[in-house]
Amino acid sequence: MATARVSIVGVSGYAGVELCKLVSAHPALTLSAAVADRWAGAPLGERVRLRGPAASVVVAPMKDVAAAANAEVALLATPADVSARVAPLLLARGVRVVDLSGAFRLRDASAYPRWYGFEHPAPELLAEAAYGLPEVPELAPSLAGVRLVANPGCYATAAILAVAPLLAARLASPDAIFLDGKSGVTGAGRKVEERLLFNEVDENVGAYRVGRHQHTPEIEQALGIVAGARAQVTFTPHLVPLRRGLVVTAYGRLEGGADLARVRAAFARYYAKRSEVVVVAPDEVAIARVANETHALVGAHADEERRTFVAVAALDNLLKGAASQALQNVCAMLDVPFAAVAS
Amino acid sequence: MATARVSIVGVSGYAGVELCKLVSAHPALTLSAAVADRWAGAPLGERVRLRGPAASVVVAPMKDVAAAANAEVALLATPADVSARVAPLLLARGVRVVDLSGAFRLRDASAYPRWYGFEHPAPELLAEAAYGLPEVPELAPSLAGVRLVANPGCYATAAILAVAPLLAARLASPDAIFLDGKSGVTGAGRKVEERLLFNEVDENVGAYRVGRHQHTPEIEQALGIVAGARAQVTFTPHLVPLRRGLVVTAYGRLEGGADLARVRAAFARYYAKRSEVVVVAPDEVAIARVANETHALVGAHADEERRTFVAVAALDNLLKGAASQALQNVCAMLDVPFAAVAS
Amino acid sequence: MATARVSIVGVSGYAGVELCKLVSAHPALTLSAAVADRWAGAPLGERVRLRGPAASVVVAPMKDVAAAANAEVALLATPADVSARVAPLLLARGVRVVDLSGAFRLRDASAYPRWYGFEHPAPELLAEAAYGLPEVPELAPSLAGVRLVANPGCYATAAILAVAPLLAARLASPDAIFLDGKSGVTGAGRKVEERLLFNEVDENVGAYRVGRHQHTPEIEQALGIVAGARAQVTFTPHLVPLRRGLVVTAYGRLEGGADLARVRAAFARYYAKRSEVVVVAPDEVAIARVANETHALVGAHADEERRTFVAVAALDNLLKGAASQALQNVCAMLDVPFAAVAS
Amino acid sequence: MATARVSIVGVSGYAGVELCKLVSAHPALTLSAAVADRWAGAPLGERVRLRGPAASVVVAPMKDVAAAANAEVALLATPADVSARVAPLLLARGVRVVDLSGAFRLRDASAYPRWYGFEHPAPELLAEAAYGLPEVPELAPSLAGVRLVANPGCYATAAILAVAPLLAARLASPDAIFLDGKSGVTGAGRKVEERLLFNEVDENVGAYRVGRHQHTPEIEQALGIVAGARAQVTFTPHLVPLRRGLVVTAYGRLEGGADLARVRAAFARYYAKRSEVVVVAPDEVAIARVANETHALVGAHADEERRTFVAVAALDNLLKGAASQALQNVCAMLDVPFAAVAS
Helix, strand or coil: CCCEEEEEECCCCHHHHHHHHHHHHCCCEEEEEEECCCCCCCEHHHCCCCCCHHHHCECECHHHHHHHHCCCEEEECCCHHHHHHHHHHHHHCCCEEEECCCCCCCCCHHHHHHHHCCCCCCHHHCCCCEECCCCCCCCCCCCCCCCEEECCCHHHHHHHHHHHHHHHCCCECCCCEEEEEEECHHHHCCCCCHHHEHHHHCCCCEECCCCCCCHHHHHHHHHHHHHCCCCCEEEEEEECCCCCCEEEEEEEEECCCCCHHHHHHHHHHHCCCCCCEEECCHHHCEHHHCCCCCCEEEEEEEECCCCEEEEEEEECCCCCCCHHHHHHHHHHHHCCCCHHHCC | CCCEEEEEECCCCHHHHHHHHHHHHCCCEEEEEEECCCCCCCEHHHCCCCCCHHHHCECECHHHHHHHHCCCEEEECCCHHHHHHHHHHHHHCCCEEEECCCCCCCCCCCHHHHHHCCCCCCHHHCCCCEECCCCCCCCCCCCCCCCEEECCCHHHHHHHHHHHHHHHCCCECCCCEEEEEEECHHHHCCCCCHHHEHHHHCCCCEECCCCCCCHHHHHHHHHHHHHCCCCCEEEEEEECCCCCCEEEEEEEEECCCCCHHHHHHHHHHHCCCCCCEEECCHHHCEHHHCCCCCCEEEEEEEECCCCEEEEEEEECCCCCCCHHHHHHHHHHHHCCCCHHHCC | CCCEEEEEECCCCHHHHHHHHHHHHCCCEEEEEEECCCCCCCEHHHCCCCCCHHHHCECECHHHHHHHHCCCEEEECCCHHHHHHHHHHHHHCCCEEEECCCCCCCCCCCHHHHHHCCCCCCHHHCCCCEECCCCCCCCCCCCCCCCEEECCCHHHHHHHHHHHHHHHCCCECCCCEEEEEEECHHHHCCCCCHHHEHHHHCCCCEECCCCCCCHHHHHHHHHHHHHCCCCCEEEEEEECCCCCCEEEEEEEEECCCCCHHHHHHHHHHHCCCCCCEEECCHHHCEHHHCCCCCCEEEEEEEECCCCEEEEEEEECCCCCCCHHHHHHHHHHHHCCCCHHHCC | CCCEEEEEECCCCHHHHHHHHHHHHCCCEEEEEEECCCCCCCEHHHCCCCCCHHHHCECECHHHHHHHHCCCEEEECCCHHHHHHHHHHHHHCCCEEEECCCCCCCCCCCHHHHHHCCCCCCHHHCCCCEECCCCCCCCCCCCCCCCEEECCCHHHHHHHHHHHHHHHCCCECCCCEEEEEEECHHHHCCCCCHHHEHHHHCCCCEECCCCCCCHHHHHHHHHHHHHCCCCCEEEEEEECCCCCCEEEEEEEEECCCCCHHHHHHHHHHHCCCCCCEEECCHHHCEHHHCCCCCCEEEEEEEECCCCEEEEEEEECCCCCCCHHHHHHHHHHHHCCCCCCCCC
């Protein structure tokens, strides 16, 4: 069978490793190149347990990032400022790009200095980039001819999946949504920092980046599109003592004639034909049920007395929150089935 | 020195063990009796590492709960339905009571069947019971002559401590407050249930009792008193993989002229003279900093753009959320200093 | 392609779930029947995330265990006393059996009352059963015509893999081998017992069954065959706060001309052509590197000064210590490749 | 009451913090000085929750380590090479020293380059230093007039406590003892290293420093003194996913007429009058029972069939394995009771 070539930049991080495994296991794809300074010069198979030809791909250093142009689609698992520089180079060589960082998620270039700490070097690409969350079709109806896909943030994915059905059905107010996130430690990447030491994380939970997490504008942009109105979210992430997975609990006010039955029906309908989002009761949404899985779980409750809702979503931050989501996008771009790799 | 006699009913649970340690270490108190079926007949010192005379107190079975009447104050660390039956017996014998269950926290007897699953056997005591959270003086100005104290719930304590300063200063709206709780596993007590097995809890976080946790009416009652208006809360607890401690993150709308400076000032002022509540930045509120400690940490943020607040409180569910809180109440009732036992 | 039918008895335990996934993913096998009281009546796909036809296999209750006879090979993931009764029934119907319990591991029927607590109901099968650890060929040269395979115990697998190369090469003395095991909690199965509660296991390590763990005679039997002499082992298991995986550290005296170079060479040679045992430095043997993997890691050190050795082996107790080991055995019995399912 | 002045060098590490708490809580001691670069200039009370005058002691930088001479006894919680330089300075000023590092534990100066990586700068002190493990009186009969005490290593303490009763009673052979250690992560100190990140430690157990841990010669020296014969130990430490506490499981051959009854009697007798070592059954020795406690648990089993023993010891590596052990030594030096601080 003719397979499509896919390259990966940033293979040595947690998401990069997952991308290697997923791409090399997909029967319609071939891993054609891999880039990362940390592993430069080594065959991939020495660092990741892989079978087949992907194991012998030799990792190129970042200075030779052009090696990633030997592909139909390049996956970027690099920091946002790196992606913002690398994506234009690859696009210029005719390679389509799925970027896992935040570099192309926000349409408003002026938001980058505040939320990401850099002036965007390629603002003209922001309007072109498609936000790749296929279960929320309001965001990008099709990836068929798309050159550049912004893969959603891990918290953002859970938040949007939890709230979109309510906003799409006009059952909740978009102007004051509260999001409480709890993430395992792989969400912070492979950094050697004191706050990520075992002794700091174990037997501990705490809030961080209160009022300034960079997924806030991304979520507001997406939910605003779904609601057809300005969305405002207050988001607080928390670090919890586990490795993989996150859960977001969303709160807000019901609107119009919303009641419990309508809320449940809205979720069932919105995700009816989606293999990678499964609707359950909110008490059954749990990280352990999605760790190492490619699907998200969502569930919602309506408090009819207080006219409020609670919606919960859980996913594996390295899979549905990063790598398997990226592969869903690659498959949609190339029009090949994703299901083949989901276990 | 003459010391006051204190008895404990329900010594064998997690909170009971902490009560034993605290009471026996307090120089102004003597542990005069202990009751629990699980340890009946054994000297306390065989089950809890205690020094001094408390070690030789022999545990009585529940059928001899009257043994607890040999005290000036009895502490009840029993399930709510048991406390509801035992407290009247002890009060009738002239013993003052601090109850750690929910049996006397709600003023409205008709709420018990819905939230606690039983018809209250002593509704006449509900009006008399003082809600013992001394750092929120609106709730019970003094315990000097009080016979019956309802010790607050662990989540409720954190929720009330996080929100009371804002409501007292009229900086936030009481009518839609969202509370997201994350608790370690001792919060569920020492039950042998499948959901509390290591394999279920480890590497997992999930919501439970969505829309039906029994601390909801307790928090609404307390915050309503502080606000001088009806308070409505939507509360979702989550189980996190650790033993001791919980954190509650509260969300809602700012009101009036609230801004970040006023919010911070309100917290600083409200807890200025309180040794057992410490105000810090919200990013510094963490379970590991309060585990095995008798104080709570609180911190708040105001999002001036979206007109919302985030307030975070952490405490040890077995100490400030149960046993050391109870001891604060005993000390206030007997007019002896609490500080002696805080380490 | 014609596929072989495989049935599973005891699908609802941890090992049973892994067997379901492995069998249903193997291109040469078809899951033809599943038995377990806990899930009786439900299609397997409602309890385990499976793709393909295995999802619609309806689970039979144990009273209909004969349903498992619809297969060329039946896998038994049942307690030892159950396996001892069920295996003869299936063999009598012409089905080959791989048993994951200890029911057929010991050749000496008189050992069962002491180590397993029951009189063996089918002692005549003990001589026939092959001990299925293919990387230690001294134990069972071939499974080609074998009707009954005893799948090794999880600790026993690690212990034997750690020590066999030394005994086979006559580099260590078989008469006083010390084995220190550390296992995650899935090793204990899905039992609702107080000692397996999160609050008992978390932040804890302790020895259990000191001097009386039932894998002791199994290891002595296997190592005795490899050594060609009586082997005596002293084995102490410990529970560690994690879910999957175990490590066994083995100690003993060097023999003959053993030195570090010869010890290393013996391990390299013994496992040279084995895909499911990988030799590394002893400091690199770690549970996290084998969790969710089908291979074991082993490494050894020789202390030339003290004339002792240290050998370490790690594996996933549910895979190489149970389910994937069983599948290796099934594949060997049917002469189909195992590699297809190893990821 | 007149109190003795105690200074602490290295207050900012995990053991240093525990020393602060213990010294400041002891009624017969006054914390007179504290030294650590990390906290230099800050009052101790800002970094450690302390009550009383110790909170206002201002931390001095290491260049002013002479500040620690304002004391009758100085506690050194510094790396071995630092202690080796600082102890002579303080001794020269007439201050007695308890050193928590390995700098003065080995009598043989020539062992330091191999096991600690430095040439010892004060070898003349090695003969003078007393090894401060009071429950093993063979090692140092009294600390009454002693100027310099080497506080035992954490693993070494557990290993010696587990084996000493057997060697003292001549029930076990000293020439091939196998020690398997499992320690929580505070045992490694507060280092920001990749191997100590949460993602590396969580759900993992692995051996480290196989054949080269620096407690090996320390244990051999101590056990040799107890046995009155050369002792040889093979020691393998493992890192386990928890914060505080360690367990050592010791193995070896029984000697002479040893049987289970004699082994048990030897332990009971050896620790009969010791408050800080408690003898229990080996299955009851567990880290969770000694975490945050000042005592160790030990238990032993004899396998009469195989003529081997298993002895298990658990302790809190920061308390009985470091800080509370040091305080026991200070109290013995000053002839004041230790019990006052044990909780």
